[in-house]
Amino acid sequence: MAGFDKYFLMKAQDAADYATGKxxxxxxxxxxxxxxxxxxNLNYIFxxxxxxxxxxxxxxxxxxxxxxxxxxxxSLDRNRIENDILKLEGELAPGFVPKVYAYDPIMNCCAMEDxxxxxxxxxxxxxxxxxxxxxxxxSTFMANTxxxxxxxxxxxxxxxxxxxxFINPDLCEITEDLVYTEPFNDLKKRNDxxxxxxxxxxxxxxxxxxLRLEAAKLKFDFFQNAQCLIHGDLHTGSxxxxxxxxxxxxxxxxxxxxxxxxxxNVLANxxxxxxxxxxxxxxxxxxADYTSWLEETIAQSLDLFKQKWRAxxxxxxxxxxxxxxxxxxxxxDGILRDTAGVTGLELCRRTVGLAKVKDIAGIENPAQxxxxxxxxxxxxxxxxxxxxxxxxxxxxxxxLAWAAAKHPRAK
Amino acid sequence: MAGFDKYFLMKAQDAADYATGKxxxxxxxxxxxxxxxxxxNLNYIFxxxxxxxxxxxxxxxxxxxxxxxxxxxxSLDRNRIENDILKLEGELAPGFVPKVYAYDPIMNCCAMEDxxxxxxxxxxxxxxxxxxxxxxxxSTFMANTxxxxxxxxxxxxxxxxxxxxFINPDLCEITEDLVYTEPFNDLKKRNDxxxxxxxxxxxxxxxxxxLRLEAAKLKFDFFQNAQCLIHGDLHTGSxxxxxxxxxxxxxxxxxxxxxxxxxxNVLANxxxxxxxxxxxxxxxxxxADYTSWLEETIAQSLDLFKQKWRAxxxxxxxxxxxxxxxxxxxxxDGILRDTAGVTGLELCRRTVGLAKVKDIAGIENPAQxxxxxxxxxxxxxxxxxxxxxxxxxxxxxxxLAWAAAKHPRAK
Numbered sequence: 001m002a003g004f005d006k007y008f009l010m011k012a013q014d015a016a017d018y019a020t021g022k023x024x025x026x027x028x029x030x031x032x033x034x035x036x037x038x039x040x041n042l043n044y045i046f047x048x049x050x051x052x053x054x055x056x057x058x059x060x061x062x063x064x065x066x067x068x069x070x071x072x073x074x075s076l077d078r079n080r081i082e083n084d085i086l087k088l089e090g091e092l093a094p095g096f097v098p099k100v101y102a103y104d105p106i107m108n109c110c111a112m113e114d115x116x117x118x119x120x121x122x123x124x125x126x127x128x129x130x131x132x133x134x135x136x137x138x139s140t141f142m143a144n145t146x147x148x149x150x151x152x153x154x155x156x157x158x159x160x161x162x163x164x165x166f167i168n169p170d171l172c173e174i175t176e177d178l179v180y181t182e183p184f185n186d187l188k189k190r191n192d193x194x195x196x197x198x199x200x201x202x203x204x205x206x207x208x209x210x211l212r213l214e215a216a217k218l219k220f221d222f223f224q225n226a227q228c229l230i231h232g233d234l235h236t237g238s239x240x241x242x243x244x245x246x247x248x249x250x251x252x253x254x255x256x257x258x259x260x261x262x263x264x265n266v267l268a269n270x271x272x273x274x275x276x277x278x279x280x281x282x283x284x285x286x287x288a289d290y291t292s293w294l295e296e297t298i299a300q301s302l303d304l305f306k307q308k309w310r311a312x313x314x315x316x317x318x319x320x321x322x323x324x325x326x327x328x329x330x331x332x333d334g335i336l337r338d339t340a341g342v343t344g345l346e347l348c349r350r351t352v353g354l355a356k357v358k359d360i361a362g363i364e365n366p367a368q369x370x371x372x373x374x375x376x377x378x379x380x381x382x383x384x385x386x387x388x389x390x391x392x393x394x395x396x397x398x399x400l401a402w403a404a405a406k407h408p409r410a411k
Numbered sequence: 412m413a414g415f416d417k418y419f420l421m422k423a424q425d426a427a428d429y430a431t432g433k434x435x436x437x438x439x440x441x442x443x444x445x446x447x448x449x450x451x452n453l454n455y456i457f458x459x460x461x462x463x464x465x466x467x468x469x470x471x472x473x474x475x476x477x478x479x480x481x482x483x484x485x486s487l488d489r490n491r492i493e494n495d496i497l498k499l500e501g502e503l504a505p506g507f508v509p510k511v512y513a514y515d516p517i518m519n520c521c522a523m524e525d526x527x528x529x530x531x532x533x534x535x536x537x538x539x540x541x542x543x544x545x546x547x548x549x550s551t552f553m554a555n556t557x558x559x560x561x562x563x564x565x566x567x568x569x570x571x572x573x574x575x576x577f578i579n580p581d582l583c584e585i586t587e588d589l590v591y592t593e594p595f596n597d598l599k600k601r602n603d604x605x606x607x608x609x610x611x612x613x614x615x616x617x618x619x620x621x622l623r624l625e626a627a628k629l630k631f632d633f634f635q636n637a638q639c640l641i642h643g644d645l646h647t648g649s650x651x652x653x654x655x656x657x658x659x660x661x662x663x664x665x666x667x668x669x670x671x672x673x674x675x676n677v678l679a680n681x682x683x684x685x686x687x688x689x690x691x692x693x694x695x696x697x698x699a700d701y702t703s704w705l706e707e708t709i710a711q712s713l714d715l716f717k718q719k720w721r722a723x724x725x726x727x728x729x730x731x732x733x734x735x736x737x738x739x740x741x742x743x744d745g746i747l748r749d750t751a752g753v754t755g756l757e758l759c760r761r762t763v764g765l766a767k768v769k770d771i772a773g774i775e776n777p778a779q780x781x782x783x784x785x786x787x788x789x790x791x792x793x794x795x796x797x798x799x800x801x802x803x804x805x806x807x808x809x810x811l812a813w814a815a816a817k818h819p820r821a822k
Contacts, residue, residue, distance in 0.1 A: 151634040156587060157580035159634075167575045169568035176567060181732055209736060216732035217741060223562040223570075224638050321592055321627035325620060330628060 015046035061109035078252040093144040118240035125273040135300035137246035143308035149229035152322040168255040180219035183348040226256040235269040260338025268346035272359035299393025340390035344383030367410035379403035426457035472520035504555040529651035536684040546711035548657035554719035560640035563733040579666040591630035594759040637667040646680040671749025679757035683770035710804025751801040755794030778821035790814035
């Protein structure tokens with residue numbers, strides 16, 4: 001058995017040894033089964049179960065390059081950031097993140113609650129499962145984690161210390177490149193455009209100077225705006241769901257950034273599920289049933305967030321100038337503007353960029369995929385250009401219906 | 412002689428001993444004269460001169476509370492920040508900051524170039540001296556230090572590291588309180604209103620909800636906007652001048668904040684000198700001569716900054732999205748907007764707040780002081796409210812003429 005006193009990339013057996021020998025998580029005589037269950041882009045994740053007792057733990061280890069591409073050399077410090085942020089999120093939004101049992105700065109791993117009775121939400125939505133509590137849960141998570149870490153609420157010196165402790169250059173660079181830059185100029189030649197839409201993308205994205213300019217403005221908001229401690233990667237692949245439970249995972253992109261970044265990611269990724277359902281479910285009643293649940297979820301995720309933010313604001317705000325009449329509305333309006341902008345950016349980058357989503361890139365019928373991608377891009381552009389006006393769930397649904405109608409379903 | 416191996420607050424003799432024994436700055440047998448020359452609000456400053464050789468050095472030591480008020484307990488780390496930033500500013504804008512010879516983290520002091528052949532600009536302006544090169548110098552200093560530290564130019568990871576190293580909670584808190592809060596609500600009862608203007612201030616500042624709201628919005632820009640490495644206290648009391656030389660000192664407020672904060676401070680403090688001259692110089696020709704030089708300096712400080720920023724932008728920008736057509740204009744427009752807002756805030760706070768300026772509070776004739784304060788506040792409010800429109804030196808001069816005419820000179 002390895003001593004785990006020097007970093008190396010674990011394999012399944014190492015993870016089992018680690019859980020027993022180092023963590024003392026299992027008792028002697030446990031009958032362990034270990035599987036590498038990671039399907040994300042960055043880390044290695046092992047589930048270790050004792051077949052006898054049913055007790056289980058997840059070990060998540062950071063590698064020194066991303067799994068998605070060795071282009072990304074990543075600071076191992078991201079596991080420290082993940083551990084710190086999970087603890088903090090657990091305090092701010094209890095019950096909505098996995099419990100962390102231990103963090104090991106040498107092996108760059110952490111041991112956390114096994115959520116195998118949950119599903120990754122992206123896959124679950126593609127299986128047409130419904131999560132009636134999701135909008136309620138995610139809106140609470142966002143309102144609490146975002147509002148309670150901003151200068152309207154926090155002691156300003158403590159907030160500045162948090163800003164310092166969550167400076168996250170490597171992971172921010174990935175976002176800066178993949179979300180804010182490459183979808184609009186293919187600067188690093190890493191976009192892989194779906195061939196039937198190549199001309200469409202080249203015209204609508206690379207060829208639209210006004211759009212590129214708006215993306216650049218939003219990029220500088222991401223560079224500069226140390227507003228809230230954001231999750232930084234809050235898509236449906238970062239959420240574990242059960243009908244009665246929602247757990248947000250993978251916060252290694254966390255840093256102090258614009259609150260709208262998280263909200264926009266949630267909305268865009270629900271929209272991808274909607275576009276998939278609208279494009280690929282053949283049977284009209286089944287399609288209407290599922291898309292209407294998704295529409296409700298999209299609208300409620302935003303509208304409940306708005307309600308909860310506002311209610312929590314009135315209770316939690318400490319900064320005296322933030323209590324002036326009109327301030328809350330002005331401040332929140334900026335968050336909703338950023339939300340719309342980021343919704344658009346996420347729709348673009350997950351359609352054309354290096355890290356595509358299964359909801360779109362997984363559509364096997366080429367005519368359907370062509371259509372789904374065009375719906376995403378048409379909606380995205382309106383979200384970016386009209387971000388000063390898009391403010392409610394209904395606004396998003398109206399634009400979504402417009403984009404869907406603009407690109408009729410393939411027969 | 413003290414060993415200087417443990418922090419204590421030095422007196423003049425200690426500073427002389429330090430310069431000789433610790434720094435080895437002077438040779439044996441030097442005939443030293445030491446004076447405490449600090450007249451700022453925060454630190455203790457000693458000038459040590461060898462009467463024989465004429466060689467001299469300045470020792471600047473941080474105390475653990477501000478000199479201006481024991482309310483402010485300050486991290487001694489600000490001397491580290493000052494040392495680091497002076498070095499960096501010296502690289503970015505050579506010749507415009509004093510040379511630093513040594514920094515001592517134990518005694519929390521630094522040894523730097525003696526600028527006794529320069530005058531503090533605020534006092535020099537009150538003596539009606541002219542500095543024909545000031546606008547040229549300060550605009551270079553601002554363009555270089557601000558632009559070269561922002562995300563349009565810097566490697567984004569290095570910029571994030573600088574953000575972390577210049578997190579400056581204690582000094583930022585002073586600004587947050589004194590500039591952005593107290594002038595508009597006297598929250599800590601530290602404002603000391605000049606009695607004849609008490610009703611005027613209460614109506615125009617505390618009583619103007621719309622103004623307070625704008626100040627709150629600007630405060631959150633100061634909290635959140637990690638745009639450039641700013642000096643943070645760039646008023647005429649932080650500038651040493653000689654006709655041929657300009658040296659910016661006292662950067663202990665430095666942190667990553669909005670670029671317009673520095674530019675607005677320069678403009679507001681030149682405006683104070685103008686208001687003083689316009690209000691108190693009795694002889695019309697002398698008055699016109701001096702105010703017109705100040706007007707030119709105000710306008711040129713901004714207009715040359717604009718020119719130099721733009722010229723340097725074209726040479727120095729590395730971020731590819733910042734090169735998109737229209738981006739430079741959009742980005743710079745935001746800086747000019749912040750500049751106008753901060754000009755207004757600085758005019759308010761230095762008129763009514765804890766740290767008043769001699770240009771105004773030093774006017775002995777009560778009718779004249781009353782008038783000068785009113786000109787400052789009337790101009791300030793237009794700068795804050797109309798910050799979306801105020802863009803050129805001429806704009807400032809037009810508003811200044813309006814405010815002066817609104818409050819005619821006392822006979």
